[in-house]
Amino acid sequence: xxxxxxxxxxxxxxxxxxxxxxxxxxxxxxxxxxxxxxxxxxxxxxxxxxxxxxxxxxxxxxxxxxxxxxxxxxxxxxxxxxxxxxxxxxxxxxxxxxxxxxxxxxxxxxxxxxxxxxxxxxxxxxxxxxxxxxxxxxxxxx
Numbered sequence: 001x002x003x004x005x006x007x008x009x010x011x012x013x014x015x016x017x018x019x020x021x022x023x024x025x026x027x028x029x030x031x032x033x034x035x036x037x038x039x040x041x042x043x044x045x046x047x048x049x050x051x052x053x054x055x056x057x058x059x060x061x062x063x064x065x066x067x068x069x070x071x072x073x074x075x076x077x078x079x080x081x082x083x084x085x086x087x088x089x090x091x092x093x094x095x096x097x098x099x100x101x102x103x104x105x106x107x108x109x110x111x112x113x114x115x116x117x118x119x120x121x122x123x124x125x126x127x128x129x130x131x132x133x134x135x136x137x138x139x140x141x142x
Contacts, residue, residue: 007074008047008125012118019115020047020122023107029094036078036092038065044104045082045126048075051098056091065091078102079126 009016026049029035036042038058052072056065068090071077077092082103103111112119 008076008129009122010074012121016115016118019118020103020111021101023111023114024101024103025107027100027102029098029100031094031096033094033098034091035094035098035100036088036090038088038091040088042078042088043081043085044102045076045078046092047101047103048073048077049099049101052095053077053092053098054095056093057089070095076126076129079130083126083130 009020012020024047035046035053048071050073052070054067055069055071055077057068058064059066077090078088080086081088082105108119108122111122
């Protein structure tokens with residue numbers, strides 16, 4: 001299942017993914033672990049390499065969280081904070097054993113220097129994914 005907007009670099013070759021992973025950090029999480037939390041200052045974007053994650057946002061009028069999406073391998077999260085530098089707007093937690101590739105701004109800068117065309121494709125894909133998620137949110141009732 002692809003999330004709204006699709007997967008990141010869906011047409012990338014193994015060599016291109018290897019280039020991205022060279023500049024990213026591999027991270028592992030157990031089921032239930034919080035990966036990112038609302039209000040955190042973390043500008044990394046994460047690709048789900050293995051497993052599933054849940055995306056939760058603050059529920060209106062309460063202090064609780066509402067599940068809004070589930071992402072599987074190939075999907076990305078954290079694109080908003082990566083692009084605008086603002087704190088996290090959602091909580092993301094592992095729904096299973098999860099492996100992530102986290103790309104921070106320094107890693108992206110190194111990727112850009114080594115593989116400029118790939119970095120441009122990555123940014124355009126992040127924009128496409130973000131636009132797809134925005135359009136999906138606009139279509140939700142209520």
